[in-house]
Amino acid sequence: MSPAGCPHVNGFKVDNWKQNLRVIYQCFVWSGSAETRKRKKEEGGDPQPVALSRPLQAKSCICHMCGAHLNRLHSCLSCVFFGCFTKKHIHEHAKNKRHNLAIDLLYGGIYCFVCQDYIYDKDMEQIAKEEQRKAWKLQGVGEKYSTWEPTKRELELLRHNPKRRKITTNCTIGLRGLINLGNTCFMNCIVQALTHTPLLRDFFLSDRHKCEMQSNSCLVCEMSQLFQEFYSGHRSPHIPFRLLHLVWTHARHLAGYEQQDAHEFLIAALDVLHRHCKDDNGKKANNPNNCNCIIDQIFTGGLQSDVTCQVCHGVSTTIDPFWDISLDLPGSSTPFWPLSPGGDGSTLNGESHLSGATTLTDCLRRFTRPEHLGSSAKIKCSGCHSYQESTKQLTMKKLPIVACFHLKRFEHSAKLRRKIPTYVSFPLELDMTPFMASSKESRMNGQYQQSVDVFNNDNKYSLFAVVNHQGTLESGHYTTFIRQHKDQWFKCDDAVITKASIKDVLDSEGYLLFYHKQFLEYE
Amino acid sequence: MSKDSKMRATINQKLTEMGERERLKELLRAKLTECGWRDQLKAHCKDVIKEKGLEHVTVEDLVVEITPKGRVLVPDSVKKELLQRIRAFLAQHAT
Numbered sequence: 001m002s003p004a005g006c007p008h009v010n011g012f013k014v015d016n017w018k019q020n021l022r023v024i025y026q027c028f029v030w031s032g033s034a035e036t037r038k039r040k041k042e043e044g045g046d047p048q049p050v051a052l053s054r055p056l057q058a059k060s061c062i063c064h065m066c067g068a069h070l071n072r073l074h075s076c077l078s079c080v081f082f083g084c085f086t087k088k089h090i091h092e093h094a095k096n097k098r099h100n101l102a103i104d105l106l107y108g109g110i111y112c113f114v115c116q117d118y119i120y121d122k123d124m125e126q127i128a129k130e131e132q133r134k135a136w137k138l139q140g141v142g143e144k145y146s147t148w149e150p151t152k153r154e155l156e157l158l159r160h161n162p163k164r165r166k167i168t169t170n171c172t173i174g175l176r177g178l179i180n181l182g183n184t185c186f187m188n189c190i191v192q193a194l195t196h197t198p199l200l201r202d203f204f205l206s207d208r209h210k211c212e213m214q215s216n217s218c219l220v221c222e223m224s225q226l227f228q229e230f231y232s233g234h235r236s237p238h239i240p241f242r243l244l245h246l247v248w249t250h251a252r253h254l255a256g257y258e259q260q261d262a263h264e265f266l267i268a269a270l271d272v273l274h275r276h277c278k279d280d281n282g283k284k285a286n287n288p289n290n291c292n293c294i295i296d297q298i299f300t301g302g303l304q305s306d307v308t309c310q311v312c313h314g315v316s317t318t319i320d321p322f323w324d325i326s327l328d329l330p331g332s333s334t335p336f337w338p339l340s341p342g343g344d345g346s347t348l349n350g351e352s353h354l355s356g357a358t359t360l361t362d363c364l365r366r367f368t369r370p371e372h373l374g375s376s377a378k379i380k381c382s383g384c385h386s387y388q389e390s391t392k393q394l395t396m397k398k399l400p401i402v403a404c405f406h407l408k409r410f411e412h413s414a415k416l417r418r419k420i421p422t423y424v425s426f427p428l429e430l431d432m433t434p435f436m437a438s439s440k441e442s443r444m445n446g447q448y449q450q451s452v453d454v455f456n457n458d459n460k461y462s463l464f465a466v467v468n469h470q471g472t473l474e475s476g477h478y479t480t481f482i483r484q485h486k487d488q489w490f491k492c493d494d495a496v497i498t499k500a501s502i503k504d505v506l507d508s509e510g511y512l513l514f515y516h517k518q519f520l521e522y523e
Numbered sequence: 524m525s526k527d528s529k530m531r532a533t534i535n536q537k538l539t540e541m542g543e544r545e546r547l548k549e550l551l552r553a554k555l556t557e558c559g560w561r562d563q564l565k566a567h568c569k570d571v572i573k574e575k576g577l578e579h580v581t582v583e584d585l586v587v588e589i590t591p592k593g594r595v596l597v598p599d600s601v602k603k604e605l606l607q608r609i610r611a612f613l614a615q616h617a618t
Contacts, residue, residue: 059536116581116583
């Protein structure tokens with residue numbers, strides 16, 4: 001095995017060899033879609049060699065000696081000959097014609113008959129990779145995962161910094177307590193959730209934040225520092241005084257030593273991070289639609305609101321960005337039951353309906369139910385040109401990578417301020433398909449039975465953090481359960497970290513539920 | 524070419540033409556990864572390489588060693604599902 005190629009390719013690397021090799025890849029190894037290539041053919045006068053249409057490719061990719069299409073078909077690189085590898089037909093050809101190189105039509109590997117093995121020539125590998133990417137693009141597959149290959153600079157850095165940290169299945173890296181600086185558990189619990197958000201962790205640990213703020217008050221820099229502290233391997237609790245100070249500076253409404261709402265802190269923190277990240281991209285702070293900062297990439301979803309006029313049935317649609325979904329609970333002053341019929345949510349997500357407990361899916365169904373807006377809230381209908389009664393329905397247009405559900409346990413109505421302790425059961429794995437705007441459209445078009453497409457994994461989520469509030473509205477305490485490894489959970493109670501069981505997590509009351517997409521696609 | 528291989532070739536052609544072959548390949552890939560087949564064979568590859576020595580092992584060695592094991596280890600459920608898909612496709616596009 002010679003990773004550097006072999007000397008026998010030199011005979012091949014003459015004249016227009018690169019282009020010829022590309023043609024072979026395009027025509028016989030990695031083909032794009034039938035339409036694109038047919039269209040290319042029809043455009044005519046194309047000086048570039050054109051890939052074959054699929055029917056033609058199917059007909060021509062057979063062994064010239066026995067006609068089989070299986071048996072590891074190889075193509076000679078020096079002439080137009082296809083031969084089986086298994087039956088040695090290509091070997092015979094190579095010997096007779098002294099054509100030393102052939103390409104595997106299945107995987108694109110280059111075989112050298114002199115070396116009697118597959119060889120890996122850097123230039124040819126490069127061409128192979130490029131053609132494969134092109135084909136994937138044409139097929140609509142987009143990017144696929146490829147292993148990381150370090151650059152020269154990265155190799156240098158790795159050599160100069162020989163210390164390595166190995167992540168084993170049971171390691172506790174990333175787990176660190178946080179000292180309570182005086183009712184700051186509302187901040188601590190959110191920090192625990194954020195430092196265990198996989199994508200956010202990867203962003204900060206790979207040093208992706210390039211700060212352009214002049215002062216020392218960049219919250220993103222502080223987060224970066226925080227991640228360094230958490231993943232340093234130190235086990236003593238961390239004292240987040242700098243973070244607290246920055247929060248007070250940038251979110252005045254949270255300043256002071258009183259207990260604050262963890263959910264408010266989460267939104268404020270995401271907001272400040274988002275603003276400070278924007279300075280990174282050099283984009284103007286007052287252009288909310290154009291941001292592609294890490295916060296937006298991870299947390300921002302799109303909520304679709306459809307208002308249907310009851311008279312002309314015209315629908316007016318708006319889509320608003322969101323960082324979290326706030327869900328009403330039964331027992332609050334807004335009525336919860338009855339829920340609208342239809343929608344398999346609960347059975348799909350396997351939640352327990354023991355003793356009639358409300359589930360997260362129930363809350364989501366309620367959130368996405370059509371709501372009659374009543375005669376006192378008539379909407380100006382552009383179809384009727386007058387004020388009419390209407391129904392409004394919310395659905396998810398675009399799901400964020402991290403979905404945060406806020407169970408509205410704190411009631412601050414005019415009459416009373418109280419905490420709603422109703423137990424809501426939530427699942428470890430959540431499928432958001434029933435609540436998508438696209439699902440609603442299918443249901444409206446009469447397609448009730450949504451077949452669970454094996455490839456539609458885009459709406460599946462896994463629970464990775466749960467923030468709980470114990471106590472009353474006046475005096476309470478926040479803690480967080482976080483998922484360290486697949487079935488290993490830990491409870492973070494300020495400075496104290498203890499192992500927790502999945503049962504502990506699922507039996508807890510739940511205030512903020514953090515879910516992470518199970519499958520991530522490249523853009 | 525025997526009647527059997529002629530039929531095979533025709534089916535293959537139909538599948539390729541309509542892009543179904545690629546789709547089936549992707550489905551198979553996903554299923555075999557899911558059930559752990561890929562990991563099992565990867566481990567077996569490593570054993571073969573250790574046995575033959577990194578400097579001397581060829582791709583052919585691996586193919587010869589892995590292929591029979593790989594064939595045997597494919598779960599029946601996966602075979603059934605693929606077969607079902609192909610049958611359904613051919614029934615749909617029968618000429």
